[in-house]
Amino acid sequence: MNKQTSFSVCGESLSAPMHICGFFDSREQQYEVIIPYIMEGLNANDKVINILESSRHGEHCRCLADNGISIAEKLSSGQLEVLASENTYINGGKFAADKMYDMLENTLLSASRGGYESVRACGDMVWALKNLPGTDELLDYEAKLNLLTPKHSCSLICMYDVSSFSESTLKDVLLTHPYVIKDGKISKNELYVEPSALLSSLSDLQSGSLDS
Numbered sequence: 001m002n003k004q005t006s007f008s009v010c011g012e013s014l015s016a017p018m019h020i021c022g023f024f025d026s027r028e029q030q031y032e033v034i035i036p037y038i039m040e041g042l043n044a045n046d047k048v049i050n051i052l053e054s055s056r057h058g059e060h061c062r063c064l065a066d067n068g069i070s071i072a073e074k075l076s077s078g079q080l081e082v083l084a085s086e087n088t089y090i091n092g093g094k095f096a097a098d099k100m101y102d103m104l105e106n107t108l109l110s111a112s113r114g115g116y117e118s119v120r121a122c123g124d125m126v127w128a129l130k131n132l133p134g135t136d137e138l139l140d141y142e143a144k145l146n147l148l149t150p151k152h153s154c155s156l157i158c159m160y161d162v163s164s165f166s167e168s169t170l171k172d173v174l175l176t177h178p179y180v181i182k183d184g185k186i187s188k189n190e191l192y193v194e195p196s197a198l199l200s201s202l203s204d205l206q207s208g209s210l211d212s
Contacts, residue, residue, distance in 0.1 A: 004153065005117050005118040005153045007037070007040065007041070007046075007118070007120065007155050008036070008037070008040060009033065009036075009155075009157070010033055010184060010185050010186040012186050014155070014179075014186075016118050016153050016154055016155045017149035017150050017151075017152060017153060017154055017155065018149065018154075018155040018156070018178070018179060019146055019149050019155075019156050019158075019176075019177055019178055019179070020155065020156065020157045020158070020177060020179040020180065021157075021158050021160060021173055021174065021176075021179075021181070021189075022122075022157045022159045022160065022181040023160050023162045023170065023180065023182045024159060024160070024161060024162065024181075025162050025163055029184060030159060031063055032184060033157075033181060033184060034159075037120065037122070037157070038050070038069070038080075038120070038122070039068070039069060041118075041120040042069060042079060044117060045117045046079075046116055046117055046118045046119065046120050047078075047079060047081075047111040047118070047119045047120070048080045048081070048119075048120050048121075049081045049083065049107065049119065049120070049121040049122075050080075050081070050122055051083045051084070051085055051089065051123040052082075052124040052126075053085050053126060053127070054084035054085070054086055054087075056124070057082055057084070060082060061082060078114070085124065085126070086127075088100065088103065088123075089123070089128075090130070090132050093132060093133070094132050094133040094134045095127070095128075095132060095133070095134035095135050095137060095138070096137070097134070097137035097138075097140045097141035097144065100141060101144055101148065104121075104145075104148065105148055107119070108152040108154055109152075112153075117153065118153040118154060118155070119153070119154040119155075120154070120155050121154065121155075122156075122159055123156070123157070123159065124159045125138075125158050126164065128165075129164055139172055139175070139198075139202060140199065140202055142158065142173065143175075143176045143193075143198045143199050143202070144195065144199070145176070146176065146178070146195040147195050158177065160173060174189055174192070175191060175192065175193045175198055176192070176193070176195075176198065177189055177192060178192045
């Protein structure tokens, strides 16, 4: 396993690698958590990746700039990347868990080769509400990330809008994240299921639905 690096979120000091689900009920609450997390990473020698709908990029970059982040400089150096969900999660109009996993793994390897201490990524999961082909692979993907993160020095925050996702989806999402952010606080997630066990049960469910 790669060396651990410390980072803080919601005022708590943690160690990477870490896979976190962030439950937010407003854009303001989301930014209260991720702005300090992003700023700390940029001030350290961390690679910072934000993935969100392209329609939000202008507002997102303005918000970072308003908090004193020199956007142009960080983007041109490559330390900060603001990517579109349409070119990552749902590239080609569909979600493919293996493809996204490979893309993230390549990004982590590339950051390490580039001399970055660690990678911090936050991805807005709102794309999953579009019900595009492959969206049913979301849980597989989230579970597999727990096999990937221990190999790298990284912290990943998957951001979910609690007012948009169904309660059953949010319960499923909790199974795949060791830590959860709720009401602006981070805590260990007691509902987390180890990836091998969860992937095995997902595989059984899928084969059962194919048989029926």
